[in-house]
Amino acid sequence: MVNYFELFQLPVQLPVDMAMLTTHYQQLQKQFHPDNFASAKDNEKVSIMQKSAMINDGYQTLKNSISAAEYFLSLQGFDVATEQNIIHDxxxxxxxxxxxxxxxxxxxxxxxxxxxxxxxxxxxxxxxxxxxxxxxxxxxxxxxxxxxxxxxxxxxxxxxxxxxxxxxxxxx
Missing domain, CATH: 1.20.1280.20 (HscB, C-terminal domain)
Structure with a gap:
């Protein structure tokens, strides 16, 4: 599993530094934009498209404070998506x-x-x-x-x- 904090060179902490996230996101998007690899082999294009999708997923996850917190807890070993969603309060x-x-x-x-x-x-x-x-x-x-x-x-x-x-x- 890719660590989105590492992907965007961010400290593994909350709240996420949005300025750093945006800066690193834009850099990665430029670097791995599929148009930059138009003449690449098909398997390289697929790999770049997957990397670009992962970058977008990571950005969407970390830019939302709640999904970033859920992701952070998943890095601590909690399956937040499938944990029993029961409040005992x-x-x-x-x-x-x-x-x-x-x-x-x-x-x-x-x-x-x-x-x-x-x-x-x-x-x-x-x-x-x-x-x-x-x-x-x-x-x-x-x-x-x-x-x-x-x-x-x-x-x-x-x-x-x-x-x-x-x-x-x-x-x-």
Whole structure:
């Protein structure tokens, strides 16, 4: 497995230095762009295309703070994608239930300002959980970090629902 941090010559840490990531990404894209190998043999072209795809995958992974955190945990030996996605925090689960009810109420009121305010509040919550995640990763408390990843996924899904409602209101 390719280590994306090494690929982009980044320290294996979070948050990712976005300026360094972008600089190294652009350098690698120039170096391994398939157009630069138009006269190469077919097997070399395939290899370059695979390398280019890997560069793009790595960039997409590391430029998103949440996917970068998931990837970081995978480097620590956790299979974040298939781990049991169960949150054992009844307070958090109850809060999610309440937030979904609140979203339903806002949707029924058809009030874009309320929806925008709710959206901003959820972004703040997600950012707060992300900051906690960074803390626990720094402390190498992997189990707590995993639980926070799962909480972020809940909040992300809620944010996606809010954004769909915002788009729907914008279209109407």
């Amino acid at each position: 009844p307070d958090f689960l109850m809060e999610q239930f309440t937030l979904r009810e609140q979203l339903d109420d806002i949707e029924s009121q058809d009030n874009p300002e309320l929806l925008d305010d709710f959206h901003k509040e959820m972004i703040k919550r997600k950012n707060s959980v992300y900051n906690q995640l960074l803390h626990y990763i720094h402390e190498q408390d992997w189990q707590t970090a995993l639980n926070l990843i799962y909480k972020i996924r809940y909040l992300t899904r809620l944010l996606e629902q809010i954004e769909k409602l915002q788009e729907k209101q914008f279209v109407l």
